[in-house]
Amino acid sequence: MVRYEIRIAGFGGQGVITLSKMITMASAIYEGLAATQTEAYSASARGGKCWAEVVVDLDKDAKIIDYPKALSPYDFLIILSAESAKDVKKAHLKTDENTGFLLWDPTTITKFGAAKRVKSLSIPVQKLALEKFGNIVFGNSILFGAFTVLAGIFSEESALETMKRFVPSSTLEANIEAFELGKQEAQEYLKQLKEGGS
Amino acid sequence: MSSSSDKRFLPEGRHLLMGNIAMVEGAISAGLTFFGGYPITPSTEAIEHLAKRLPEIGGCCMQMEDELASINSVIGASLVGAKSMTATSGPGLSLMTETISMAANLEIPFVFCDVQRTGPGTGLVTEPHHNDLGLMRFSGNGEFQVIAIAPMNCQELFDLTITAFNYAETYRCPVFLMSDAYLGHLHEVVNIPPKEEILKRVIKRESPEDAPARVFSYKDRETGEYVIPKPPIMGTDYCPGLFIHLPHGPEGLPTPKPMEFMEMMIEKIKSNIDKITMVDKYKLEDAEIVIIAYGLPVRTSYRAVEIARQEGIKVGLLRLITVWPFPDELVKEVVKDAKAVIVPELNYTGIIAEQVQRVTKLTTPIIKIGKVAEFHHPDDILKVIKEVAK
Numbered sequence: 001m002v003r004y005e006i007r008i009a010g011f012g013g014q015g016v017i018t019l020s021k022m023i024t025m026a027s028a029i030y031e032g033l034a035a036t037q038t039e040a041y042s043a044s045a046r047g048g049k050c051w052a053e054v055v056v057d058l059d060k061d062a063k064i065i066d067y068p069k070a071l072s073p074y075d076f077l078i079i080l081s082a083e084s085a086k087d088v089k090k091a092h093l094k095t096d097e098n099t100g101f102l103l104w105d106p107t108t109i110t111k112f113g114a115a116k117r118v119k120s121l122s123i124p125v126q127k128l129a130l131e132k133f134g135n136i137v138f139g140n141s142i143l144f145g146a147f148t149v150l151a152g153i154f155s156e157e158s159a160l161e162t163m164k165r166f167v168p169s170s171t172l173e174a175n176i177e178a179f180e181l182g183k184q185e186a187q188e189y190l191k192q193l194k195e196g197g198s
Numbered sequence: 199m200s201s202s203s204d205k206r207f208l209p210e211g212r213h214l215l216m217g218n219i220a221m222v223e224g225a226i227s228a229g230l231t232f233f234g235g236y237p238i239t240p241s242t243e244a245i246e247h248l249a250k251r252l253p254e255i256g257g258c259c260m261q262m263e264d265e266l267a268s269i270n271s272v273i274g275a276s277l278v279g280a281k282s283m284t285a286t287s288g289p290g291l292s293l294m295t296e297t298i299s300m301a302a303n304l305e306i307p308f309v310f311c312d313v314q315r316t317g318p319g320t321g322l323v324t325e326p327h328h329n330d331l332g333l334m335r336f337s338g339n340g341e342f343q344v345i346a347i348a349p350m351n352c353q354e355l356f357d358l359t360i361t362a363f364n365y366a367e368t369y370r371c372p373v374f375l376m377s378d379a380y381l382g383h384l385h386e387v388v389n390i391p392p393k394e395e396i397l398k399r400v401i402k403r404e405s406p407e408d409a410p411a412r413v414f415s416y417k418d419r420e421t422g423e424y425v426i427p428k429p430p431i432m433g434t435d436y437c438p439g440l441f442i443h444l445p446h447g448p449e450g451l452p453t454p455k456p457m458e459f460m461e462m463m464i465e466k467i468k469s470n471i472d473k474i475t476m477v478d479k480y481k482l483e484d485a486e487i488v489i490i491a492y493g494l495p496v497r498t499s500y501r502a503v504e505i506a507r508q509e510g511i512k513v514g515l516l517r518l519i520t521v522w523p524f525p526d527e528l529v530k531e532v533v534k535d536a537k538a539v540i541v542p543e544l545n546y547t548g549i550i551a552e553q554v555q556r557v558t559k560l561t562t563p564i565i566k567i568g569k570v571a572e573f574h575h576p577d578d579i580l581k582v583i584k585e586v587a588k
Contacts, residue, residue, distance in 0.1 A: 001501075021214070021385065024214060024385055025214050028212070028214055028386070028387045029212050029213075029214055029387065032212075034387070035386070035387070036384055036385065036386050037214075037384070037385035037386075038380070038383065038384055038385070039383070039385075041239075041240070041324045041383060064351060064497060064500075065386075065497075066497045066498050066500060066501040066576060067497070067498055067501070067573075067575055067576060068380075068384055068386075068497070071575075
């Protein structure tokens with residue numbers, strides 16, 4: 001059992017739940033790993049404080065996630081609203097190598113104290129999505145690209161297969177471009193992290 | 199084969215499904231053609247999904263005006279030969295009990311999915327609580343037996359729903375699926391088998407070619423066995439003229455011997471308990487400490503057993519897949535030499551712990567680990583195992 005704990009928080013409508021389902025599908029359907037996904041329900045998912053959690057077992061032989069809720073400290077946090085950012089503490093993230101990442105959006109969060117004390121990557125997702133693709137919904141694909149690289153729990157092929165299932169075919173090309181953007185941001189960040197640490 | 203029957207089965211392979219949807223896809227695979235319901239959290243995705251899916255296969259999903267109408271529509275559909283079900287949560291079950299009692303009397307098969315939420319009353323609508331078993335087993339006035347099955351993951355919500363329909367056809371009693379707010383909303387992989395394999399598992403609703411007068415269950419006086427005929431279908435020759443709610447004989451006519459009728463109602467299930475009971479015995483061979491669990495807490499119990507075994511503690515797990523009828527003799531045998539029995543449940547009272555107590559020696563300690571609106575972490579169970587093992 002090698003649990004990988006993921007939590008995404010923001011407000012309803014940002015794509016928090018969709019992103020969590022994409023992560024689950026890439027892990028469970030295309031990588032064949034055991035995974036569970038749970039999400040905020042009802043009003044919170046429709047404009048309120050929204051969250052979703054995914055647990056992936058990186059052990060290929062694992063058949064079932066025994067405790068299906070994600071546990072703190074997390075391997076990966078994605079924070080998309082100022083309100084959710086307030087809840088985040090340094091202790092909520094693992095400190096081991098290659099894990100314990102915080103991904104957040106400075107378009108929606110102006111002040112994020114905890115981000116300075118953990119491995120964090122800020123991408124102005126909503127701003128980029130609007131400027132480059134004309135619609136903030138592309139933000140999800142940017143985040144998905146960054147997650148794919150940083151977490152490294154599923155392959156890029158699995159991620160792309162998942163995207164095909166989630167986005168309308170007419171926008172697939174633009175979504176892949178957005179995915180690439182997120183991927184590049186993450187690769188650049190990992191490079192800096194490596195240089196900074198050496 | 200028509201296109202509507204092709205749509206009955208999801209494509210073979212791995213699917214990422216929400217628990218409530220895995221459950222109704224299991225139902226469709228089992229031959230569900232009628233769903234009557236009234237949306238209620240945390241079961242709503244069931245009716246929502248079926249509203250789209252049942253018309254695709256020539257079935258019917260009806261949102262009724264309330265829970266009473268819902269269960270009545272389910273029973274009516276079953277009477278005319280449709281495999282039928284409803285899904286609701288505790289407050290819905292409360293309202294439906296009058297008709298469940300009537301359906302039990304008339305041995306009308308149906309499946310009831312209770313996506314349990316925290317009660318009593320309105321409670322916490324999005325939180326899990328295994329608090330409805332008391333109401334399921336006595337779901338209405340009168341003496342009758344029900345079957346209750348507890349899945350622990352989305353795969354089982356699919357598979358055990360097929361089993362639930364088979365039980366309803368075979369034993370002609372109310373069959374409950376004990377889901378909950380957490381399980382119903384959980385997303386997991388469900389492996390859909392090839393449709394040929396599913397079809398082999400499904401017991402069809404059909405009238406026998408000959409039309410015997412005995413369409414209700416009875417005790418065969420020669421063999422002493424309880425005979426459960428196939429359910430009658432209204433509008434066919436294989437049907438009594440009347441469905442009378444009185445204690446009745448095998449022909450459906452009022453009986454002057456209500457005691458014999460009661461015996462049949464109870465014993466047709468109890469005499470088949472070995473066939474109805476599904477359990478998983480995990481590392482029980484040399485177990486000194488026995489965990490008995492059902493539903494979600496089973497998942498964490500497996501893990502707790504594994505960790506404790508690594509530390510040399512002889513502990514095993516009896517998982518109840520069929521929770522009701524409670525398998526008295528089987529549990530009695532499993533716990534007879536146990537140093538202690540641990541029962542983690544998603545409720546305060548310990549509804550199954552009470553049943554375990556009933557069949558366990560008075561000197562054997564039974565330790566309940568209750569949780570409400572949350573569930574057990576393996577450490578919660580492990581801690582108790584270690585205390586008991588001291």
